[in-house]
Each structure stands twice: as structure tokens, then as C-alpha cells.
């Protein structure tokens with residue numbers, strides 16, 4: 001005869017009780033944290049950990065979200081925020097030198113006299129939101145190289161230089177050899193971007209910037225940086241940089257050619273917009289078709305030229 | 310690799326000695342380890358702003374920083390806004406102008422606005438809009454938040470003269 005089975009002892013009910021629950025859940029994967037105090041130390045740690053996907057932590061405003069999604073699972077983070085020598089911004093030899101710990105918010109007021117200070121103060125207002133600008137860094141944006149990074153568009157337009165430091169030494173990478181594609185640069189994994197250098201345009205240079213994004217603070221769908229001078233009423237030294245429309249920001253020679261030697265005005269600015277729209281190989285996604293991006297590039301180029309002062 | 314690090318978070322003047330994994334975000338440490346649950350968590354990737362706090366005098370997203378990075382630094386959260394039983398002018402203005410409904414976004418908006426007014430008591434309406442555009446609210450439609458912050462600015466300015 002089968003023995004009646006005893007009723008099972010009531011299981012202990014475990015309540016997941018909000019914040020008092022001691023079980024720890026965290027979105028990012030584990031990593032080891034390094035907080036070097038000097039550049040030499042940082043470069044040494046980076047050399048050691050880079051082969052295991054060790055990475056630099058600057059403002060964290062791109063890296064931490066990516067880690068929260070576990071799109072990145074770095075095993076080591078080298079936090080450079082405590083390195084005082086990297087927090088400097090200065091004008092030296094006709095160039096603005098922006099250290100790796102200089103935050104977006106530093107550009108709210110012109111950081112230097114003349115057109116460059118004005119341009120950077122205009123552009124910063126389109127980057128993310130205030131509490132992100134208080135942490136995110138200029139160099140971090142340039143290292144991250146989002147196609148829609150405003151600072152990358154500025155660096156490409158002005159032919160800035162990236163200063164990369166590793167235990168193997170220092171090298172200077174011109175913008176044209178630096179941006180390689182979507183979030184891809186020629187910076188090596190053991191290299192720390194210590195500084196970005198922007199040439200100071202002549203005092204009479206006119207600078208313009210326009211971008212289009214669906215909501216304030218969103219990544220832009222297209223942007224244009226335009227720069228020119230007037231010589232005898234004609235456009236000289238024109239530069240047109242487009243960001244957000246292609247895998248990487250770059251100067252558009254066709255649009256610059258449409259401006260060079262011409263008298264500024266609606267027709268000429270339209271022609272430059274047309275040339276830029278025709279020259280790009282637009283990124284496409286489900287919300288933004290190629291033709292729409294071309295339209296935006298046309299409009300942003302024209303409006304940036306219109307606004308150039 | 311769950312080696313914990315001993316740190317001290319200074320929240321509204323009180324020292325909280327805690328032990329955290331480096332991967333713990335500042336907002337998680339403030340809430341889970343220090344029990345200061347006034348600061349809310351929404352998206353955890355920098356978009357919504359409900360986790361906004363003031364760190365060493367600057368408004369930041371506390372979900373985009375690791376707790377170890379805030380060791381020994383001055384943190385201010387919504388719990389520190391009122392002066393005893395007296396609400397901060399911003400808190401009072403949010404009540405008076407219906408600047409909140411469910412209240413989920415409110416701690417973030419309060420810290421964001423408090424920081425903006427501290428930096429510039431005479432902040433213009435345009436600049437205020439740029440700052441307030443940082444955070445999301447799914448209830449109010451924003452207009453009453455903007456009204457409340459403008460009113461608090463005017464009250465605080467009046468009180469100073």
C-alpha cells in the first residue's frame with residue numbers, strides 16, 4: 001500500500017523587497033578600477049590593461065551608457081579624471097590646446113578671443129544637456145567618434161590635430177588620418193588622447209554652425225560647420241564640414257569649391273548646399289532615409305553659411 | 310571579480326561609509342547602500358534626468374558615474390533641499406504651480422533647477438529653458454515646471470534684495 005504522501009513543507013517565500021534586498025544587481029559588468037594621478041602612470045596602466053579590453057574612463061557620458069547596455073564589458077577602467085595636467089586649456093603657437101579632462105561646459109563662454117571661441121560657444125549648446133556637459137569631455141567625444149558628434153565635426157572642419165600618448169611615445173594625428181568610421185578612429189588601444197589642438201582662424205574669419213535634431217539635446221541627424229573670410233568682397237579660405245550624415249565627419253571639397261572666389265549671397269550658399277548634398281554618401285536608418293539626409297545637409301549648409309558671423 | 314572598495318559618500322553633509330563594487334553606479338549606491346531614496350532611477354543611461362544630483366556644485370546624472378568616483382566628494386540630493394520643516398522656495402513653487410503630478414521626475418528637476426539658480430540667480434528665461442530641457446517628465450507637459458522654476462527664481466531674487 002502506498003503511503004499517502006505527506007504534504008510538502010511550505011516553501012519559504014522569498015520576497016524581493018525593493019531597496020532593502022541585499023542581493024545586489026548591477027547593470028554594468030565587473031571591472032577593475034584604476035585612478036592614476038599622473039599621465040605617466042595612466043599610460044603605464046593602460047599599456048598593461050589595454051590588451052584585455054581595458055579602457056580610458058573620461059566623462060563617462062558615452063561609456064557608462066554603453067556599459068549599462070553591456071554593449072561594452074571592459075575588464076579595466078583607467079579613470080583619468082584625477083590627472084590635473086590633463087585639465088588644461090590654453091592658446092599656444094596659434095593653436096587652442098584642449099586637454100583630455102576639459103569638459104563640454106568649459107566652452108559655454110568663449111575660451112579664447114576671436115572666431116574660434118565664438119564657434120565653440122555656439123556649438124556646445126547643441127551637445128546633449130547641461131548635466132551631461134558638466135561631465136563629458138571634448139577629447140572623450142573625439143575618442144568616441146560618434147558620427148553625430150559636434151566636436152568631431154569641428155575638428156574635421158578645422159583640420160585639428162590629435163595628440164596620442166602611449167608608452168611607445170607621443171604621436172600627432174591630423175584629422176584627415178584620424179576619423180576612420182562609425183565610432184572608429186586610428187587611435188590605438190594603448191594610446192591616451194591627451195590633447196586636441198585646433199588652429200586659430202584669422203580674426204576676420206566668419207564662422208557658422210547649424211544642426212538638425214528631432215528634440216533638444218538629441219544626437220543630430222545632420223550638421224554643418226562653415227568657415228570663410230572675405231577678400232575684396234569675395235569668399236576666401238572656405239571650409240565646409242558635415243557631421244551626422246556619414247559614418248564620419250569630414251570637409252566637403254565640392255561645397256568649398258562652390259564658395260571659393262564668389263560673392264556671398266543666397267545663390268552661392270544654395271549652390272554650396274547642393275554641392276554638399278550631392279557629395280555625401282548618407283547614412284540610412286529606419287527613420288531617416290538617404291534622400292531626407294541629403295535634404296538636411298543641403299539645408300544645414302545653407303543655414304550655417306547664412307548664420308556665419 | 311567582485312572586489313569591493315571602501316569609500317565614503319558625503320551626502321547632504323552626512324558621511325556614509327560603504328563598500329561597493331567599482332561597477333556600482335553612484336545612484337545605486339546613494340539609494341541602495343546609503344538608503345537615500347529621494348533620488349530616483351529611470352532610464353539608467355543618461356536620458357531621463359530623474360537621477361540628477363549636485364556633485365561638488367555641478368548638476369550631474371548620477372547614473373552615469375560610478376560610486377567609487379565620488380569618494381569623499383560633496384553630494385547634494387533632494388533630501389537636503391528643505392531647511393528643517395521649511396520647504397526650499399523651489400519645492401514650494403512646484404506645489405503652488407502644480408509642477409508635479411506623479412512626482413517621479415521631481416527630485417531630478419528640483420536639483421537641476423536648484424543648481425541653475427545657484428549658479429545664476431538672474432538666469433534668463435531662454436537659458437532656463439535650455440537647462441530644464443535636460444530632463445523628462447511624462448505627466449505635466451512641462452509648462453507648470455517652467456512656471457514653478459521662474460516663480461522660485463523671482464521669489465529668491467526678491468528675498469535677496
Ligand SMILES: Cc1cc2nc3c(=O)[nH]c(=O)nc-3n(C[C@H](O)[C@H](O)[C@H](O)COP(=O)(O)OP(=O)(O)OC[C@H]3O[C@@H](n4cnc5c(N)ncnc54)[C@H](O)[C@@H]3O)c2cc1C
Nearest residue numbers: 056058059060061062063128136137140141143149193355
Ligand atoms: C543623453 C545623452 C545625449 C548626448 N547627446 C550628445 C550630442 O548631442 N552630441 C555629442 O557629441 N555627444 C552627445 N552625448 C555624448 C557626450 O557628449 C559624451 O560626453 C561624449 O561622447 C564622450 O565623452 P566622455 O568624456 O563622456 O567620454 P567617455 O564616455 O568616458 O568615453 C567614451 C569613449 O572614449 C574613450 N576615451 C575617452 N577619453 C579618452 C582619451 N582621452 N583617450 C583615449 N580614449 C578615450 C573611452 O575609453 C570610451 O571608449 C550624449 C550623451 C548622453 C548621455
Ligand code: FES
Nearest residue numbers: 351352353358372
Ligand atoms: S536614470 Fe539617470 S538619466 Fe535616467
Ligand code: FES
Nearest residue numbers: 410411446447448
Ligand atoms: S510628474 Fe510624473 S513624470 Fe513628471
